[in-house]
Amino acid sequence: MAIPTVSIDRLDELKALLATPKKVVITTHYNPDGDAIGSSLGLSHYLRKKGHLTTVIAPNEYPKFLHWMPGNQEVILYDKSQPVAEQALKHADLIFCLDYNAPDRVKDLAKPLQEAEAPKMLIDHHLQPESFTDFSLHTTQASSTAELVYDFIELMEDTELIDYQMAACLYTGILTDTGSFQHASTTARVHEITADLMRQGLDTFDIYDKIFNTASISRMRFFGHCWSNRMFVNAKVGYAIIEVSIKDQLRFHLQKGDTEGLVNTPLQIDGIQASVLATEQEGYVKLSFRSKGDIDMNTFARQYFNGGGHKNAAGGMEEAPLDKVIEKIKHTLPKYLQS
Numbered sequence: 308m309a310i311p312t313v314s315i316d317r318l319d320e321l322k323a324l325l326a327t328p329k330k331v332v333i334t335t336h337y338n339p340d341g342d343a344i345g346s347s348l349g350l351s352h353y354l355r356k357k358g359h360l361t362t363v364i365a366p367n368e369y370p371k372f373l374h375w376m377p378g379n380q381e382v383i384l385y386d387k388s389q390p391v392a393e394q395a396l397k398h399a400d401l402i403f404c405l406d407y408n409a410p411d412r413v414k415d416l417a418k419p420l421q422e423a424e425a426p427k428m429l430i431d432h433h434l435q436p437e438s439f440t441d442f443s444l445h446t447t448q449a450s451s452t453a454e455l456v457y458d459f460i461e462l463m464e465d466t467e468l469i470d471y472q473m474a475a476c477l478y479t480g481i482l483t484d485t486g487s488f489q490h491a492s493t494t495a496r497v498h499e500i501t502a503d504l505m506r507q508g509l510d511t512f513d514i515y516d517k518i519f520n521t522a523s524i525s526r527m528r529f530f531g532h533c534w535s536n537r538m539f540v541n542a543k544v545g546y547a548i549i550e551v552s553i554k555d556q557l558r559f560h561l562q563k564g565d566t567e568g569l570v571n572t573p574l575q576i577d578g579i580q581a582s583v584l585a586t587e588q589e590g591y592v593k594l595s596f597r598s599k600g601d602i603d604m605n606t607f608a609r610q611y612f613n614g615g616g617h618k619n620a621a622g623g624m625e626e627a628p629l630d631k632v633i634e635k636i637k638h639t640l641p642k643y644l645q646s
């Protein structure tokens with residue numbers, strides 16, 4: 308298999324630190340996704356196999372379709388178990404920061420995280436990392452943090468330790484962050500890593516089924532409603548906007564995670580290169596941006612909508628009424644796409 312192209316500065320120092328059993332805390336970002344939880348649990352299983360004591364802390368709850376993952380019951384949610392999480396951080400020997408690269412991505416967890424005295428190690432693939440950790444494994448070329456956790460295990464010369472539990476978790480991170488191996492980040496190496504993980508006996512259809520075939524009837528009807536009544540398409544410029552009001556959310560009894568994936572759907576339309584989902588919240592509008600190829604939605608989100616992310620997938624927000632936000636998108640996005 309191709310060797311990892313990433314490296315860790317002062318890897319020897321990190322190896323020395325992990326040479327004896329340590330108390331390790333693994334943290335991930337707010338509103339965790341498949342990669343956040345998959346990479347965190349995958350790393351946790353690996354470190355436990357190496358004899359370390361691990362605690363995984365997520366800032367808040369994540370979708371039920373991720374709860375099947377091995378080790379899920381041990382994840383501590385900071386917003387529900389603050390004292391336990393704070394104690395773990397305080398007494399940690401090493402803290403991992405997975406799938407985020409700025410302290411504000413963990414919301415209220417940022418304070419105890421930054422107050423903790425233990426050295427910190429970042430593993431992440433988002434753009435423009437802030438330097439708040441002692442060690443770092445970072446590249447925006449990686450498909451997922453789960454891929455980088457595999458790289459980390461390889462850099463530690465431990466790939467032979469990978470077992471079913473680690474494989475299931477890391478596979479989930481790669482599967483979800485690559486949009487089921489569709490995104491441009493799906494390199495030959497991603498497939499090689501995936502093949503290696505599959506050799507641990509993964510039932511990949513079963514994993515796909517547990518994650519993606521979990522829609523409620525109301526979610527399906529809500530998607531239909533959005534495509535019929537809430538989607539604006541500018542075929543000439545090649546973009547689409549779906550707007551979802553609070554009223555819509557109430558009408559379809561939307562649960563957390565029910566809008567997941569909706570923003571990608573307009574890209575299925577022939578000629579549509581960029582897509583926006585605008586979801587009305589109390590006092591602001593939450594925005595998701597998706598694009599194909601070289602269209603850089605990270606820069607667009609940063610420039611106009613207080614956000615950022617990846618080139619082809621970014622987020623943002625605007626404190627304004629929904630109709631004003633839609634107007635602003637229609638005003639700024641065509642110019643941006645045509646420039």
Ligand SMILES: [Mn+2]
Nearest residue numbers: 342406451452
């Ligand atoms: Mn990720």
